[in-house]
Amino acid sequence: MNRLIRQGCLTDVRIEVDSAALRWLTMLKRKHPDTYEHSVRMALMAGRLSRACLEDPNETVALVAGCLLHDLGKIMIPADLLVSGSTYTNEQWSIVKLHPQLGAELLEIHRMANDEVLGLIRHHHERWDGKGYPSGLNGERIPLLARICSVLESLDSMLFNRSFGNKRTIQDAFCELERKSGSQFDGFIVERLMNRADEIIRLQFLFAHKRGVFL
Numbered sequence: 242m243n244r245l246i247r248q249g250c251l252t253d254v255r256i257e258v259d260s261a262a263l264r265w266l267t268m269l270k271r272k273h274p275d276t277y278e279h280s281v282r283m284a285l286m287a288g289r290l291s292r293a294c295l296e297d298p299n300e301t302v303a304l305v306a307g308c309l310l311h312d313l314g315k316i317m318i319p320a321d322l323l324v325s326g327s328t329y330t331n332e333q334w335s336i337v338k339l340h341p342q343l344g345a346e347l348l349e350i351h352r353m354a355n356d357e358v359l360g361l362i363r364h365h366h367e368r369w370d371g372k373g374y375p376s377g378l379n380g381e382r383i384p385l386l387a388r389i390c391s392v393l394e395s396l397d398s399m400l401f402n403r404s405f406g407n408k409r410t411i412q413d414a415f416c417e418l419e420r421k422s423g424s425q426f427d428g429f430i431v432e433r434l435m436n437r438a439d440e441i442i443r444l445q446f447l448f449a450h451k452r453g454v455f456l
């Protein structure tokens with residue numbers, strides 16, 4: 242991550258992540274580069290868009306760290322199960338779904354993250370309607386930072402992730418977020434992030450033109 246900061250693309254985003262956690266992230270990069278690249282984009286999006294949803298700068302720091310580390314648990318999932326667009330058997334899907342808990346436990350056991358960051362990691366696949374995993378939490382029972390991460394994750398897959406094939410326009414992505422407001426996503430967060438279309442367009446440009454530099 243120091244290399245990323247030196248290269249300038251993340252200089253405007255404050256990153257406070259335990260150095261041991263960053264070493265794990267480097268291992269994730271070796272094992273599954275796509276997940277690593279997704280994690281870096283998520284951290285940058287979190288830093289650039291957090292003010293739409295959060296007022297406390299400390300919460301922003303936790304959001305950035307959490308987004309950077311949210312899929313760290315995938316380091317313990319077999320790489321052949323992490324290929325984008327895979328169709329899973331029930332057993333394979335149950336293994337992939339372990340990654341939020343595995344990541345949170347890894348960081349918790351070694352005291353590499355605080356409770357806010359751990360809450361984001363553990364619950365980033367919960368849904369507003371309670372149909373997510375691992376705990377089936379609903380509404381505001383889902384930690385706020387995890388609810389934000391969940392919407393950013395969807396934006397990343399629709400707008401920035403090359404492995405998802407045809408990327409959507411921002412208008413299409415916003416329609417999809419609106420459609421899932423109140424079922425998958427917290428409608429308040431969707432609304433606040435959609436007000437930052439200008440910044441999302443800047444991120445699109447950054448990821449399109451500097452991708453090879455900072456990842």
Ligand SMILES: [Fe+2]
Nearest residue numbers: 279311312394
């Ligand atoms: Fe993710």
Ligand SMILES: [Fe+2]
Nearest residue numbers: 311312365366
């Ligand atoms: Fe995930």
